[in-house]
Amino acid sequence: MNSAEQTDVLVVGSGFGGAIAAYHLAAGGASVTVLERGPWLTAEDAEHDYKLGSSYTRGFDFTVGDGMSILGGNCVGGGSVVYFASMPRAPRFVFERRGSIGRRMWPAAVSRDTLEPWYDRVAEALPVTPQDWHDVTYAGGLWAAACDHAGRTANPLPVAIDTAACVNCNWMMAGCRFDAKRSLLLNYLPAAVAHGAVIRPLHEVQAISRTDGGGYRIRYHVIDDEDYRITTGSGAIDAKIVVLAAGAGATPVILQRSEAGLGPMPHAVGRYFSGNGERLNTAVVNEDRVAEVLGLSRGEGAPAYGANPIGRGPTVASWDRLDGSLPEYSRYSLEQLYFPPGLGTILAQAPDAGDGPTWFGRDKKRMLSRWNSWLTIFTMSEDDNEGVFGPPPATGNAMRISQQMLGRGNLRYEPTANTRHGWAASDAEVKDILERDGIARVRPWTNDVVGAYTVHPLASCRMGDDPATSALDDRNELRGHPGIFVTDGSAVPGALTVNPAMTIAAVAERAVPGIVRAARERGVAVRYGAPAPDGSTSGRRGVLPLIRT
Amino acid sequence: MEAYADTIVPGEKRWPGDAAIAGAADGGGAVAAGAIQLLEWDATGLTEGLDDLADLLNRHARTYADGRGLALDTALPPFVALDFGHRTALVAELTAPGHPEKEFWVLLALFSNMAYDSAAHMHTADAIAQGHPGLAAMGVVPPGPDRLWRFDQHSYGRRLARVHPDTTPSGSPA
Ligand SMILES: Cc1cc2nc3c(=O)[nH]c(=O)nc-3n(C[C@H](O)[C@H](O)[C@H](O)COP(=O)(O)OP(=O)(O)OC[C@H]3O[C@@H](n4cnc5c(N)ncnc54)[C@H](O)[C@@H]3O)c2cc1C
Numbered sequence: 001m002n003s004a005e006q007t008d009v010l011v012v013g014s015g016f017g018g019a020i021a022a023y024h025l026a027a028g029g030a031s032v033t034v035l036e037r038g039p040w041l042t043a044e045d046a047e048h049d050y051k052l053g054s055s056y057t058r059g060f061d062f063t064v065g066d067g068m069s070i071l072g073g074n075c076v077g078g079g080s081v082v083y084f085a086s087m088p089r090a091p092r093f094v095f096e097r098r099g100s101i102g103r104r105m106w107p108a109a110v111s112r113d114t115l116e117p118w119y120d121r122v123a124e125a126l127p128v129t130p131q132d133w134h135d136v137t138y139a140g141g142l143w144a145a146a147c148d149h150a151g152r153t154a155n156p157l158p159v160a161i162d163t164a165a166c167v168n169c170n171w172m173m174a175g176c177r178f179d180a181k182r183s184l185l186l187n188y189l190p191a192a193v194a195h196g197a198v199i200r201p202l203h204e205v206q207a208i209s210r211t212d213g214g215g216y217r218i219r220y221h222v223i224d225d226e227d228y229r230i231t232t233g234s235g236a237i238d239a240k241i242v243v244l245a246a247g248a249g250a251t252p253v254i255l256q257r258s259e260a261g262l263g264p265m266p267h268a269v270g271r272y273f274s275g276n277g278e279r280l281n282t283a284v285v286n287e288d289r290v291a292e293v294l295g296l297s298r299g300e301g302a303p304a305y306g307a308n309p310i311g312r313g314p315t316v317a318s319w320d321r322l323d324g325s326l327p328e329y330s331r332y333s334l335e336q337l338y339f340p341p342g343l344g345t346i347l348a349q350a351p352d353a354g355d356g357p358t359w360f361g362r363d364k365k366r367m368l369s370r371w372n373s374w375l376t377i378f379t380m381s382e383d384d385n386e387g388v389f390g391p392p393p394a395t396g397n398a399m400r401i402s403q404q405m406l407g408r409g410n411l412r413y414e415p416t417a418n419t420r421h422g423w424a425a426s427d428a429e430v431k432d433i434l435e436r437d438g439i440a441r442v443r444p445w446t447n448d449v450v451g452a453y454t455v456h457p458l459a460s461c462r463m464g465d466d467p468a469t470s471a472l473d474d475r476n477e478l479r480g481h482p483g484i485f486v487t488d489g490s491a492v493p494g495a496l497t498v499n500p501a502m503t504i505a506a507v508a509e510r511a512v513p514g515i516v517r518a519a520r521e522r523g524v525a526v527r528y529g530a531p532a533p534d535g536s537t538s539g540r541r542g543v544l545p546l547i548r549t
Numbered sequence: 550m551e552a553y554a555d556t557i558v559p560g561e562k563r564w565p566g567d568a569a570i571a572g573a574a575d576g577g578g579a580v581a582a583g584a585i586q587l588l589e590w591d592a593t594g595l596t597e598g599l600d601d602l603a604d605l606l607n608r609h610a611r612t613y614a615d616g617r618g619l620a621l622d623t624a625l626p627p628f629v630a631l632d633f634g635h636r637t638a639l640v641a642e643l644t645a646p647g648h649p650e651k652e653f654w655v656l657l658a659l660f661s662n663m664a665y666d667s668a669a670h671m672h673t674a675d676a677i678a679q680g681h682p683g684l685a686a687m688g689v690v691p692p693g694p695d696r697l698w699r700f701d702q703h704s705y706g707r708r709l710a711r712v713h714p715d716t717t718p719s720g721s722p723a
Contacts, residue, residue: 048674049672049673049696051670089721134704136704141705145710229594310700342663360640364558368665368687401594448646449658
C-alpha cells in the first residue's frame with residue numbers, strides 16, 4: 001500500500017491503557033485515532049442473555065493457551081465494559097517484589113507513594129468510591145461473616161460503581177444495562193471523542209512498521225460485526241506516535257508480528273507473563289449451617305443465603321495475608337466473586353465427588369442443582385511471571401474458533417513451585433474458613449481442562465530498569481523503538497495480589513506526560529494538563545508538581 | 550455425539566430402550582438441554598468437524614473395549630455400546646492433560662455443559678419460559694417482563710466483620 005491515512009497519535013485498543021492515553025492526547029490538541037478490535041456497545045446493547053451472539057459473547061475474548069487461558073474484553077472500552085469494577089490500589093509491598101529475576105521488578109521510580117497521585121486521578125475520573133456494609137451483597141456478606149467467624153478481617157471493596165443506580169442483576173460481564181458501572185464508556189472515551197479523537201471499532205491491528213519519516217505505519221483488518229472469523233477489509237494508518245494498549249494477551253503478539261517491519265524486539269516482549277496468581281474456589285453452602293453458625297437470615301421462608309445470582313461481582317475481600325513482612329509467594333487476597341454460568345461453572349469441581357470425575361458427570365450435575373447456594377472465592381497471589389508467548393498466529397492474538405469469544409493462542413504457562421505454593425496455601429485457607437463448623441464444602445477450580453485461568457493478564461511487555469528483563473523503560477517507552485509506548489496491563493511488571501485495573505490505569509496516567517513530551521519532540525502541537533473527563537481538577541493538582549518540564 | 554454430551558451432563562432416558570442416553574441421572578441432561586442443537590450451530594466453530602469427532606470417538610471406544618476385553622453390542626456405535634461408567638472413564642482419558650486430542654474433547658465438553666448451564670443456543674428468557682431443564686434444575690429465576698433481572702433485596706445490611714486495621718481512607722490495603 002502506498003497511500004495511508006495520517007494521524008498524530010495512533011492508539012491500539014480502547015481499554016484502560018488506550019482510553020486514558022487517547023483522552024489526554026486529544027484534550028492536549030493532538031489528532032488521535034483509536035483502533036479497537038471489538039464492537040462499540042452501549043447500555044442498550046447490554047443484554048441479559050447467555051445466547052451466543054448477545055453482548056455476553058460479543059464483548060469477550062477467551063483465549064485458550066497451553067497451561068493458561070485468558071478472558072478479556074473485546075469491545076470499545078475493553079475490559080472495563082465486562083469487568084466487575086473492584087478498584088483497590090495495590091499494597092505497598094507489591095512494588096518491592098523481586099519475583100523471578102531476583103531484584104526489584106518495578107522501576108526505581110515507581111512505588112506506592114509515587115503512584116498515589118496517579119491513583120487519585122483515576123479515582124476522581126471514574127470515580128472510585130469505598131462501599132459500606134449496606135452496599136455489600138449477600139454473597140459478600142456471607143464471605144465477611146465466615147471470615148469473621150474464623151477470626152479474620154474482611155473489607156468492603158472500593159468500586160467504580162454507582163451503587164444507588166445498581167439493580168444487583170449480576171449481569172456485569174455482559175456490560176451494564178443501567179450505566180451503574182463506571183466503565184470507560186462513561187468518562188475517558190466520550191471525553192476523548194469530545195476533543196476530536198476518532199475511535200474505530202472492529203479494526204484489528206496486525207502489525208507496525210517504520211516509515212521513511214521516522215514515524216510508524218499501522219496495518220489493520222476490518223472485522224465482521226457478527227462473525228469475528230471474517231475479515232471484511234484492511235488498511236493502514238501512519239502516525240508519529242504509537243500507543244499500544246491491546247491488553248497483556250495481545251500487545252506482545254502485535255509486537256512479535258511486527259519484528260519484520262520494526263527490527264528486533266527487546267528480549268522481554270512476550271515473556272514474563274503473569275496471570276496475577278489467580279485461582280478460584282467454589283463452595284457449596286449448607287443453608288442451615290449458615291443460619292445456625294453465622295446467624296445470617298434473609299427473612300421468613302427464604303434460605304439463609306441462596307443468593308449466588310443476586311448482586312454485582314465482588315463486594316468483599318479478605319486482606320489478612322497482604323502483609324509485607326510475610327515471604328514472597330505467600331501473600332494473597334481472597335475475594336468473593338460471582339461467575340455466571342457458561343463461562344464459569346464448567347471448571348468448578350464437585351466437592352463431594354467420590355472416585356468419579358469432578359468437573360463433569362453425575363456428581364457435577366448434582367452440584368449444579370445447588371447453584372443458588374454456590375459461593376465463589378477468588379485468590380490473587382504472587383506468581384512467578386512464568387508465561388511465554390510462542391510465535392504469533394496469522395492474525396490478531398489467537399486462531400479464532402467460534403464466531404465470537406473463543407480462540408486458541410500461543411501462550412505457554414507452566415506454574416512453578418512458587419506459584420503452586422501460593423495457590424495451595426490459599427486453597428487451604430479458603431477451605432479452613434468455609435468448611436469450619438460445616439458452613440460449606442469447597443474445592444478449587446480444575447486446571448486440567450483449560451489450564452489456569454486469568455481475567456487479569458499482566459506483565460507480558462513490562463516496564464523496568466534492567467533492559468535484560470524489561471521491554472519498556474520506566475516511562476513506558478519500548479526499548480529501541482522510540483515513539484512506541486505501551487500503557488496497558490502488559491506494562492505492569494508482575495502480579496499485584498489485588499485486582500489490577502486501578503494500577504493499570506494509574507500507570508497509564510503516569511505515562512501520559514512522557515508520551516506528550518515525545519509527541520512534541522516529533523513536531524506535534526500538544527500540551528499536557530487536562531482535568532478529569534468531567535472537568536474536575538483536584539486530581540490534576542496532585543500530579544502537576546510531579547511533571548518534569 | 551448425544552452419548553458424549555450425556556456423559557458430560559447425564560440425564561434420564563427419553564424412551565425405554567434409548568441407547569444414546571445412559572439414564573445415569575434423573576431429569577434432563579445435556580441432550581435434553583439442547584447440546585446437539587448448540588453443537589450444530591456454526592457459531593460454535595465445531596459443526597464442520599462433528600462427524601469426524603464422532604468417528605474418532607467410536608474408534609477410541611473400540612480400542613478401550615478391546616483393551617479391557619469388553620464385548621460390545623455390534624448393533625450400536627461402539628461409544629454408545631459402552632455403559633455409563635466406561636463412557637465416563639473414556640471421556641476422562643480423552644480430556645486429561647497430555648492427551649494429544651484433548652483440545653477437541655474439551656471443546657465438546659464445554660459446549661455440552663453450556664447447553665445445560667446457560668442454554669447458549671436460546672435466548673435465556675425464552676429458555677426459562679419453556680422450562681429448559683438445565684436452567685430449571687439450577688433454579689434460575691425468571692427475569693421481569695422487560696427480560697431484565699433486578700433484585701430489590703440484595704444485602705444483609707449490617708457490618709459482618711472487622712475491617713483490616715491497615716485500610717487507607719480510599720478503602721484500599723495500605
Ligand atoms: C470478567 C472480568 C472481570 C474483571 N473484573 C475486574 C475487577 O473487578 N477489577 C479489576 O481491577 N479488574 C477486573 N478485570 C480485569 C480488567 O478488566 C483488566 O485488567 C483491564 O481491563 C486491562 O486493561 P488493559 O488496558 O490492559 O486492556 P483491556 O481493557 O483488555 O483493553 C485492551 C483492548 O484492546 C483490544 N485489542 C486487542 N487486540 C487488538 C488488536 N489487535 N487491535 C485493536 N484492538 C485490540 C481489546 O479488544 C480490548 O478492548 C476483569 C476482567 C474480566 C474479564
